[in-house]
Amino acid sequence: MEKKPMSCKRKKWPIVLGAALCGMALVLCAALQYAGYLTYLDSDMASELILAKRQADTHSLFQMDWLYSTEVHLLQTNILYAFAFLFTGSFQMARIMGNMLGMVLAMSALVYLCRTLGLSWGRSLGAASLLPLTSSPMYANAVSISGHYLFFVGFGFLGTALWLRTMKAERKRRLILKAGIFAAFCLLEGFLSVRYVLCFICPMAAVALMEFLLAPGEGSELRDDSMHFGLVTAIGFVSCVLGYAASEMILPRLFQSGVGAASSFLFNPLDGRAIQDMLLTVCTDFLKLLGWRGGVPLFSLAGIVNLSIAGVLFFGVVMTVRAFRNLNRQDKIQRNQRRMLVYAGYAFLINLFCYLFVQGTYLSRYLVLAVIFLLPALAVVFRREKSSRLRMIFFLLLCVQMGGSTFLMQKETWQQKDAAEARGADMMDAADFLQAEGYTHGYGTFWNVRVMQERTQGKLTMTGVVPVETEEGAASAVSLDVIRWLEPDEYSDLDICPGKTFLLLTAEEEKTIMPWIAMTGAPRIYQNDTYRIYGFESSSALNASMLWGKMKLEGAAVEDGIFTLSAGGKMRVPTSWREKGAYVLEFSCQGKPDGVVQVYTGSDFELLAEKPIAAGENAMHFELETDDKYNMIVFRGGKEEIRLSNLSLRKVK
Numbered sequence: 171m172e173k174k175p176m177s178c179k180r181k182k183w184p185i186v187l188g189a190a191l192c193g194m195a196l197v198l199c200a201a202l203q204y205a206g207y208l209t210y211l212d213s214d215m216a217s218e219l220i221l222a223k224r225q226a227d228t229h230s231l232f233q234m235d236w237l238y239s240t241e242v243h244l245l246q247t248n249i250l251y252a253f254a255f256l257f258t259g260s261f262q263m264a265r266i267m268g269n270m271l272g273m274v275l276a277m278s279a280l281v282y283l284c285r286t287l288g289l290s291w292g293r294s295l296g297a298a299s300l301l302p303l304t305s306s307p308m309y310a311n312a313v314s315i316s317g318h319y320l321f322f323v324g325f326g327f328l329g330t331a332l333w334l335r336t337m338k339a340e341r342k343r344r345l346i347l348k349a350g351i352f353a354a355f356c357l358l359e360g361f362l363s364v365r366y367v368l369c370f371i372c373p374m375a376a377v378a379l380m381e382f383l384l385a386p387g388e389g390s391e392l393r394d395d396s397m398h399f400g401l402v403t404a405i406g407f408v409s410c411v412l413g414y415a416a417s418e419m420i421l422p423r424l425f426q427s428g429v430g431a432a433s434s435f436l437f438n439p440l441d442g443r444a445i446q447d448m449l450l451t452v453c454t455d456f457l458k459l460l461g462w463r464g465g466v467p468l469f470s471l472a473g474i475v476n477l478s479i480a481g482v483l484f485f486g487v488v489m490t491v492r493a494f495r496n497l498n499r500q501d502k503i504q505r506n507q508r509r510m511l512v513y514a515g516y517a518f519l520i521n522l523f524c525y526l527f528v529q530g531t532y533l534s535r536y537l538v539l540a541v542i543f544l545l546p547a548l549a550v551v552f553r554r555e556k557s558s559r560l561r562m563i564f565f566l567l568l569c570v571q572m573g574g575s576t577f578l579m580q581k582e583t584w585q586q587k588d589a590a591e592a593r594g595a596d597m598m599d600a601a602d603f604l605q606a607e608g609y610t611h612g613y614g615t616f617w618n619v620r621v622m623q624e625r626t627q628g629k630l631t632m633t634g635v636v637p638v639e640t641e642e643g644a645a646s647a648v649s650l651d652v653i654r655w656l657e658p659d660e661y662s663d664l665d666i667c668p669g670k671t672f673l674l675l676t677a678e679e680e681k682t683i684m685p686w687i688a689m690t691g692a693p694r695i696y697q698n699d700t701y702r703i704y705g706f707e708s709s710s711a712l713n714a715s716m717l718w719g720k721m722k723l724e725g726a727a728v729e730d731g732i733f734t735l736s737a738g739g740k741m742r743v744p745t746s747w748r749e750k751g752a753y754v755l756e757f758s759c760q761g762k763p764d765g766v767v768q769v770y771t772g773s774d775f776e777l778l779a780e781k782p783i784a785a786g787e788n789a790m791h792f793e794l795e796t797d798d799k800y801n802m803i804v805f806r807g808g809k810e811e812i813r814l815s816n817l818s819l820r821k822v823k
Contacts, residue, residue, distance in 0.1 A: 188298075189295055207265070208594050223251075223255055225252035245321060254268045259627065269320065280545065333402075360413025360417070361417045374407065382396055490511065493511070601622055605629060634654075637682050640719065649720045662747070664710050664748070665821040675703075710821065740806050745799070750797050750798070755819050756819075763782075763783040763812045765812065768804045803819075
């Protein structure tokens with residue numbers, strides 16, 4: 171048997187080592203997700219699982235009736251969760267399986283990008299192994315546990331690889347083909363989210379623009395290459411912008427919500443202190459993202475991690491400057507590597523500009539997409555650094571930083587596991603009571619209802635409500651509004667629950683809306699240390715109580731659920747959203763009435779229905795042909811004082 175040369179054996183061990191590191195990192199990531207399930211679970215995360223479960227149950231890729239937040243999730247992590255639900259009914263396992271699949275895809279995209287940059291398989295796999303390692307709660311909340319940015323990270327790496335790969339084509343036909351693929355990908359990115367435009371495509375345009383501006387001072391070969399590169403980038407940029415414009419025109423006509431127009435962006439007022447504070451916040455969050463921990467002893471593992479972060483940043487900058495200066499633009503591979511370094515820098519600077527000067531563009535987790543390209547840039551720098559001593563020091567510091575911070579995250583998360591379960595015990599006790607009593611659908615504030623819905627594996631469905639201050643002179647100083655946010659459109663319907671329903675509140679929330687609760691007379695059916703639950707006859711009864719709580723009283727008063735309307739007085743329910751359908755407004759009247767009740771619709775407040783108020787039982791029917799967010803009800807008094815009670819608004823079809 172012929173022996174293979176020793177050089178071939180040497181070339182295999184980096185690949186094996188890189189693959190082993192990727193496998194180990196994925197195992198640690200899965201363990202962290204399992205331990206941190208309840209510690210990190212919130213209603214934003216739960217909404218993704220609830221959406222995914224509906225996709226799996228209905229066998230549909232897109233949910234047209236889902237009320238999205240600022241973006242329609244056409245290709246997001248919920249697609250992976252829906253796929254996981256085909257194999258498991260557990261929400262926790264579906265989350266872990268979906269996140270792991272997303273992480274593998276993102277790692278594959280990073281390997282593809284590193285290979286495009288001319289890096290070896292070993293280095294590419296080594297860089298990818300850093301992606302699942304969680305060094306900080308910030309990264310856990312954005313990527314590894316929540317999964318919010320897994321698709322963005324993967325698409326970012328893949329798009330950059332396609333962008334740089336176009337310039338590796340030797341023949342014109344292949345260049346046109348690759349440029350077409352890149353343009354199509356940019357079109358898709360723009361259609362999916364404005365984040366792709368700002369975080370990924372704009373930095374590409376900045377890189378190409380600078381090359382174009384400096385091209386006249388280069389040789390003919392570099393000048394032609396820069397011109398081709400600029401043209402390809404311009405095509406991608408235009409495609410991305412067209413994709414976003416198309417999403418603004420098409421998606422609002424297909425989906426209930428979820429499209430945030432770029433026209434809504436506003437520049438911040440020029441305030442030196444505010445700009446300085448934001449800059450310091452970004453710098454601080456960047457250190458936290460890397461695993462920096464404050465308030466720890468210098469001579470402790472956390473202190474050593476902090477020192478290693480400082481060392482990684484210092485030597486990383488030194489190595490980057492050295493590598494950038496030594497990259498030969500005459501070599502095609504090194505030319506792309508140089509572009510990668512510049513691109514990583516521009517990606518951060520353009521995002522930083524938005525954070526400083528554009529309103530509403532910064533949350534700590536947004537920083538992930540601004541710095542994620544430092545990972546492939548770091549792989550390039552490590553490859554091009556000629557000093558073995560410098561490489562070794564940097565590598566050891568990086569190992570201490572990532573290894574130490576990952577260990578601390580695992581330790582802290584496992585330590586918090588039992589406490590998180592204890593904190594959630596009251597929620598599960600409340601959920602057990604509701605299920606035992608036969609409740610299936612209820613209402614509550616957003617940050618409670620989605621988590622309870624996930625933790626009961628979808629056995630309880632819930633509509634989100636929010637406490638609101640009412641107008642001066644309203645029946646109650648505070649009432650509730652349905653928020654129509656991250657839930658099916660039907661959950662907001664007046665008749666979503668024809669049978670008994672419930673309102674879930676925390677003890678603090680109960681104090682806030684106690685005047686409204688007292689006005690409704692709803693009974694408290696359950697309480698524990700954290701939660702209070704009130705019972706209602708139906709969703710129509712609860713929704714109507716929300717309306718009556720906001721009713722503006724002019725020459726009127728309410729006590730024990732009875733409204734006294736003086737002569738010439740008026741009771742007006744402010745405009746509110748109402749779905750299309752047929753309704754009946756019912757109430758009882760005592761006295762000698764000669765007033766009227768009116769229903770208005772549309773932004774021009776067209777009178778839809780009117781009926782005189784009669785003594786005894788009253789019922790007025792009206793129909794909304796379309797959803798109406800300006801629906802308004804007005805009771806007008808006559809010449810005599812009357813008393814109205816048992817007010818109800820029901821949807822009959």
